Amino acid sequence: AQTVTQSQPEMSVQEAETVTLSCTYDTSENNYYLFWYKQPPSRQMILVIRQEAYKQQNATENRFSVNFQKAAKSFSLKISDSQLGDTAMYFCAFTPLTQGGSEKLVFGKGTKLTVNP
Amino acid sequence: DAGVIQSPRHEVTEMGQEVTLRCKPISGHDYLFWYRQTMMRGLELLIYFNNNVPIDDSGMPEDRFSAKMPNASFSTLKIQPSEPRDSAVYFCASSLTRGPYEQYFGPGTRLTVT
Numbered sequence: 001a002q003t004v005t006q007s008q009p010e011m012s013v014q015e016a017e018t019v020t021l022s023c024t025y026d027t028s029e030n031n032y033y034l035f036w037y038k039q040p041p042s043r044q045m046i047l048v049i050r051q052e053a054y055k056q057q058n059a060t061e062n063r064f065s066v067n068f069q070k071a072a073k074s075f076s077l078k079i080s081d082s083q084l085g086d087t088a089m090y091f092c093a094f095t096p097l098t099q100g101g102s103e104k105l106v107f108g109k110g111t112k113l114t115v116n117p
Numbered sequence: 118d119a120g121v122i123q124s125p126r127h128e129v130t131e132m133g134q135e136v137t138l139r140c141k142p143i144s145g146h147d148y149l150f151w152y153r154q155t156m157m158r159g160l161e162l163l164i165y166f167n168n169n170v171p172i173d174d175s176g177m178p179e180d181r182f183s184a185k186m187p188n189a190s191f192s193t194l195k196i197q198p199s200e201p202r203d204s205a206v207y208f209c210a211s212s213l214t215r216g217p218y219e220q221y222f223g224p225g226t227r228l229t230v231t
Binding site: 033035043044045046047050091095097103104105107109110 | 150154208
């Protein structure tokens with residue numbers, strides 16, 4: 001079974017500091033994509049960052065970056081210079097790729113991040 | 118593109134009533150997903166379609182729930198009869214088989230059954 005585990009139900013960080021959210025996954029597939037989604041209090045699900053498994057280089061998007069360790073099946077999210085607007089639930093997700101392409105995402109249970117002023 | 122559109126944004130109904138949630142996916146997307154989110158159970162995949170055909174409905178909680186996709190630009194999720202435990206936020210999302218592979222979510226429908 002393919003699973004995604006987020007071991008930190010809740011985290012907090014001071015504004016302007018750096019925080020890392022953990023995610024591990026389990027799959028026998030070799031080709032897949034990984035994602036981090038953000039869900040602020042408005043409840044809109046927003047894509048933060050994506051990583052292709054075949055790329056060794058870690059993805060970055062402005063203040064957001066990932067540490068992708070394929071052998072360890074680990075995909076952590078680092079938020080630098082945290083801002084109050086980063087307060088949200090963060091979901092790690094994974095989709096295997098087959099010859100037919102991608103189907104559904106497997107989501108973790110989420111990490112609730114609070115950025116304190 | 119306007120993104121995934123869901124209606125209504127909020128729905129309050131009494132137990133036993135029929136509820137219909139609507140979704141318009143992003144034009145050209147060939148996958149459509151229905152999710153339910155609650156505090157207790159988190160984000161649950163209910164059903165998904167590929168090219169308007171239901172692929173996996175194993176997440177549909179019971180026969181009171183049904184979903185249809187009559188064409189590529191419209192889907193409905195119906196609950197009949199509704200119960201208080203159906204209260205949740207229901208999300209619709211769409212994606213492309215051939216990439217990019219992320220799902221684009223609608224704003225959700227907050228359903229309250231009293």
